[in-house]
Amino acid sequence: MDIEAALRDQVGLAMGRPVPHAPVKKLKGDASNRSYYRVGQPPESWVVMVMPLDATKKSEEATKGEPPKELPFVNVHRYLKTLGVRVPEIVRYDEPAGMMVLEDLSDITFESALEGGKHQEALYTRAVDLLAHLRFQAEQRPDADCLAFTRAFDEDLYDWELHHFREWGLEAWSGQKPTDAERAQLDATFRDIARQLAAAPKGFTHRDYQSRNIMVKESELVVIDFQDALQGPRQYDLVALLRDSYVELDRDFVDAMLDRYIATFSALSGEAIDAPSFKAFFDLLTIQRKLKDAGRFEFIHRVKGNPGFLVSIPASLRYVRAAFARRPELAGLQALIAKYVPELAP
Numbered sequence: 001m002d003i004e005a006a007l008r009d010q011v012g013l014a015m016g017r018p019v020p021h022a023p024v025k026k027l028k029g030d031a032s033n034r035s036y037y038r039v040g041q042p043p044e045s046w047v048v049m050v051m052p053l054d055a056t057k058k059s060e061e062a063t064k065g066e067p068p069k070e071l072p073f074v075n076v077h078r079y080l081k082t083l084g085v086r087v088p089e090i091v092r093y094d095e096p097a098g099m100m101v102l103e104d105l106s107d108i109t110f111e112s113a114l115e116g117g118k119h120q121e122a123l124y125t126r127a128v129d130l131l132a133h134l135r136f137q138a139e140q141r142p143d144a145d146c147l148a149f150t151r152a153f154d155e156d157l158y159d160w161e162l163h164h165f166r167e168w169g170l171e172a173w174s175g176q177k178p179t180d181a182e183r184a185q186l187d188a189t190f191r192d193i194a195r196q197l198a199a200a201p202k203g204f205t206h207r208d209y210q211s212r213n214i215m216v217k218e219s220e221l222v223v224i225d226f227q228d229a230l231q232g233p234r235q236y237d238l239v240a241l242l243r244d245s246y247v248e249l250d251r252d253f254v255d256a257m258l259d260r261y262i263a264t265f266s267a268l269s270g271e272a273i274d275a276p277s278f279k280a281f282f283d284l285l286t287i288q289r290k291l292k293d294a295g296r297f298e299f300i301h302r303v304k305g306n307p308g309f310l311v312s313i314p315a316s317l318r319y320v321r322a323a324f325a326r327r328p329e330l331a332g333l334q335a336l337i338a339k340y341v342p343e344l345a346p
Contacts, residue, residue, distance in 0.1 A: 003037075006099070007048050011039045014046070014092035014101040027107075038104060046091060047105070049073075051098040071095070072147050072227040079146035083137045085130075086222045088215075105222055111211035111246055120253070124241075127214060128257050130221055131237055132264040138204030139269075148204050152231035158194035158288055165295030166190070169313075173298050174340040182336055189333045193288055197233065200281065205232030210244045234265070235282040239289045243319045245297075245312040251322065258282065286323040287330065290316040291337075317343040 004024045012018040019040060027036040027047070035050045068075065071093070080087050089103040110127065114120055142149055166186060171177050178186060206213075206226050213225040238261060242254045249257075262273045294316040297309035321344050324334040331346075338345040 003050075006097070007037050007039050007050075010048055010092065010094060010097070010099050010101050011046050013094075040104075042104065042106065045104045047088075047102045049100040049102060051100075053098045068147050070147075072229075073100070075145075075147045076226050076229045079143055079148065080134075080223065080226060082143075083134060083141065085134055086220050087226070088222060088224060105215040105217045105224070108216045109212050110214035110216060110221070113216040114211070114247065120249075123216075124249075124253075124257055125260060126221055127209075127241060128238075128261045129264050130223075131209060131241065132261050132268065134206075134223075135203060135234055135237075136265055136268040142204075146229075148229035149231065152202055153198065153205070153233070153236065155191070155194045155198040158197050159190055161292035162190040162194065162288060164299065165291040167295065168298040168302070169291065169295030170337060170340045172302060176340055178336070178340070182339075185332070185336060189330070193284065193330075197285060197288060200233040200235075202231035202233060205230055205236045206240070207232070207236070208240055209237040210240045211247045233281065233285065235278065235285050236289070238282060239285050243286050243290060245290070245293055245309075245316045245319075248315050248318070255279070280326070283323040283326040287320050287327065290319045290323070294320070314343065317341065320344055321346070 007024055008019050008022055011022065012020075022040040022045075025038045027038055029035055033052050037048045037050065039046050039048055074090065074093060077087055077090060088105055090100060091103065092101040094100070110123060113123060144150070166178075177183075206223070207228045207230060208225055209223070213223070215222040215224055238258065242249060242257055258279055259275065262275055262278060265271070266273055294313050297313050297316070300309050301307045321334075324330055324344070325346065334344060334346065
């Protein structure tokens with residue numbers, strides 16, 4: 001059976017009636033091993049997610065432990081629904097076929113809804129408020145049955161991600177390798193950063209809460225791509241959103257949105273949050289996350305043959321350079337990396 005026929009069959013089974021003539025269109029993919037197809041035409045259309053049969057449950061990025069027994073997308077989806085978070089409806093899941101029929105959210109991402117910044121403040125305010133509410137609710141209602149509460153950003157994962165940058169963003173990109181002494185310095189400093197980040201209190205973290213993983217449907221913000229959720233610090237999803245490799249924001253606006261998050265979360269929880277220390281941790285996490293992103297984009301290009309993310313490396317590095325300026329104790333690390341990645345020079 002060809003793929004189009006299989007997709008139409010899945011939609012037909014989901015709807016209880018055949019759709020033999022529904023048009024099928026492959027949608028632009030992301031960096032994952034999943035692919036997406038639109039079946040039908042709006043307003044009567046569905047999106048079918050197709051997953052490789054041998055890799056439906058294990059995250060593509062470093063995680064510990066055995067593959068989960070349930071598809072992470074389904075598992076985390078169920079938890080987010082209990083929190084009242086708007087997520088795409090699952091119409092049908094055929095596990096043996098590796099296909100899932102989903103509500104069609106249209107093509108309007110948060111990124112495209114910004115329209116060059118025309119709606120910037122209104123949209124970001126809503127996204128930050130949604131994140132604060134999600135995090136507060138999750139901290140109040142942990143669920144051991146949700147995979148996000150069984151895995152975490154620990155010291156080893158942060159360190160692995162930093163070395164992912166070293167391997168692909170520093171060595172592969174520059175075509176050079178640090179000396180033994182420089183490698184020892186990198187190892188020690190990366191481990192120290194990982195230790196500091198891992199010591200922070202943890203809670204439900206989407207992991208990639210950015211402009212391409214929030215859809216806008218009929219004025220609602222719909223959260224997608226949450227299958228890799230885990231335990232992490234409050235600032236992590238804020239780094240993903242406000243230091244997004246696809247949409248650059250100036251620091252004054254970032255500070256305003258961080259203040260908004262702090263105020264919203266504090267109003268919900270009654271907790272007093274110290275803004276300067278919150279933002280200092282945000283900057284340290286920016287260095288770690290955006291170094292990782294720069295390396296990951298090069299990895300996706302070289303290993304997966306997808307150069308589409310290379311254009312986002314410069315923005316990632318600009319964020320790192322700006323964050324280094326706010327964390328002067330890391331000047332030695334900055335100087336060492338800038339020797340191989342000149343874009344990070346002060």
